[in-house]
Amino acid sequence: MGRYVLRRLIFSIPVLLISSVLVFTATRATTDPSAAIRENPRATAEQVQRYRADLGLDDPPLQQYLHWLGDFVTGDWGTSLISNREIRPEIIDALLNSLVLGGLATVVSLTLGISIGLYSSLHKYSKFDYIATTGAFVGLSMPIFWFALILQLVFGVYLTRWLGLTTPIVYTSGVTSPGTDGFHLVDRLQHLILPVIVLSVQVVAVYSRYMRASMLEVLQSDYLRTARAKGLRERVVVLRHGMRNALIPITTQVALDVGAIAGGLIITETIFDYPGMGSLFIEAQGYGDYPVILSWLMVTVIFVIVFNLIADLLYAVLDPRIRYA
């Protein structure tokens, strides 16, 4: 296992290098860091030129790339062109926020998705199965943007009005209430509930369908018949022998999803004004803040590669037949 991990990590290096070239080229081609100053009616042509020279924007592209890559690898991610603050803490803050939101949504989605999928597979073509199937398709086809606004209206606006409250039970946006000092679990949950529901609704649908299909396949396998023939209780057969194998396809999906969380949940974070990676990217893109965009993209790439590796390793944990040379 150790040699396999090492080999995969070594193979990741050229992947990261190629990614860095693509990331750098795409970012520099699509952003204009001097856009803001160009649009400033008080900035003269000389000032725009000086600004570009200060940023090294007129240097040869290869020189710009090597300079950036060297700094990134050594942990110097530079400063934002807009806020002038260090990029690394900004990205870490945003990443933690996204991981909290995405992680909570993943836990909720996994719990519900696996439970619903498992129950559906064990009660194939029952009323519950039909309702779950219909619900999954409704969840999958519901536009996130629309669903989020509906939730805000129902829980934020109308429920507050019906109950005669001065502020809503669950908040329509933000991370904490204004003026909140320190960490308040209830307040934090009040802000997380709606975005978590929005994120979970589609993921629950996906996971429950995966789980149902996978479990149905496993339930017909020989080793389950053998387990039953040995006299194992049905609960042990289903949970220990059946579900464990049925989880493998979901594991891949979850690992990829968690990797994607690092890239932010752009629509959800934007609607709920949640300061995560998605919001950070949108802001940086809007301002042409290319040092932030470059670091953001590289962090996302690294996350995806790492979580792919984790998915591969989890296969071995879940299925004893899989061994790594």
Next chain:
Amino acid sequence: MRIRAARTVRIVAVLGALTLIAAACSSDGGSGDDGDSGTPTKGGSAVFGAEQWPQCLNPITSCAFASWYSYTIQQQVMPRLVSLDTSGNYIPDLATEVPSLENGMITEDPFTVTFNLDPEANWEDGTPITSEDIEFTWLAQLNTPGAISTVGYQDIESMDTSDPKTVVMEFSKVYVDWAELFGGGLQFVLKKAAFPDADADKPDLSQEMQDEVPFSGGPWILDSWDKSEATLSRNDAFWGQVPYLDQVSFVRRQNQSTEINSLKSGEVDAIFPQPSNVSLIDQFADTPAILTAGGGSPFWEAIHFNHEAPPLDDQDVREGIMYALNRDAVNSTLVKINAPESEVLNCYGWLPTVGEWCDNTDFAEFTYDPEAAKAAFERAGYDCSSTPCEKDGEPLTIEYVTTAGNDRREDTQALLKEGAVAAGLDLDIKTEDPTFLFSNLLPKGEFQMTEFAFGGSPSPSVTSISACDQIPTEENDFSGQNNDFWCNEDASKLMAQSDEELDPNKRLEQIHAIGDFTVEDRVGLPMYVLPQLTAWRSDKIAGPIDEYNETIYSSFFNMNEWYLVGGGS
């Protein structure tokens, strides 16, 4: 066992719901008292939504000229020598009076401007605001690397600060926009003592004010600021109207639908949303406690022609297009829904609400008239017997590009295209990413007709957007702002002269003459003043919130006079 587990789940669920309801009930919102809003009382806090979030706090470097930074922080904590009244005219602020030739506080040769500082003016710690603070601000503007613009400040040769309450600025040449330095729309005065480590002769503040503003000479003190929230508390030492509210928080609400829902739900008490193509007023109709006040903004929208792109290099073609575009329909359908008083704009370069610079009859003749449009196209050699008009077998098709993602502009495109057909004009409508449009297509002249807004300023100078030497070229690295590619040497000379004219009457004549040139040359077609709106919960806050402000200050300019309904708590 199963029953016990189910009961436990139910108890936990009920407790959780009760906790959330209790938390909602105990939140520090407004008093909820609908009745008593007449007596201003000190105390309490309010929360306002910010549609755009400032990314920075340094007003010299990256945050210079950032509107939402100015609304939420800069204008609340930093003093100004002169300010703008609600119509955009200069009024005394830190200075006891606005300098002029008449009151002798401006001299022409050498060009000097004298400001007498309010003897009561002081910083948050009670120390007086002095001429040394003005001088420090000037030096910081010049010596901070990354300063976005030093225009005007670099023309100051010296400052006489021998009297702590009088500052005399001597300029190397006439700088007619002197009021926009150290105040006006977007400038400010810094507190010298707040930067003890800065070099007194060459202060470099590039690394300062990243997460804080360590002083206040305004009604509020910035307590904290991060990526989601800014908290301001009352500056009890303020030398003007001390705020009624103890504390004000601005929270980020960048999605407008969310912003509106936040106001309706009571999470925020006031917002300043930028209207698009839907009526915000209608959206608030189901919540009677929400009141609105609206009007024009300091931004004007226009159709811009590329004078170097055929066939728009032909004045008759431009004139035909100006008759073919139904501005009234756009104004009625898309602007009046949020600003019922809105009228079609008829000057190109100025705001009708700021001074008298805008002669709002300049473009009045260009009402929608398909026949007049066809006549103009025929003068340009087009055959308009069929639709669209043709010349040498080529149809009269004009590419009309604007910013993607702006619903109002996209609806405008559709309305104008529909009306243009009757005038023999085919508009090929396109949208582009704003950054790409402003950074590539416009500077390089790769467009025919476009639509965007300019920010108006108390200064009537249009040199930067209309002078011949401001046309983007390779020589100026495509950074010129004259995106009409219009060059009229006589108009440019007049612009240069007006930029040095201190006599307001003479300058007004010159500006109106420049306006005449814009009509004669069919430079572009002004459309309307962008609307803006304030919406607030009248069951939570009161005060002169409806004192609508058409300047760059936004609705929050007088929030020191806002208070909680039913008294602070």
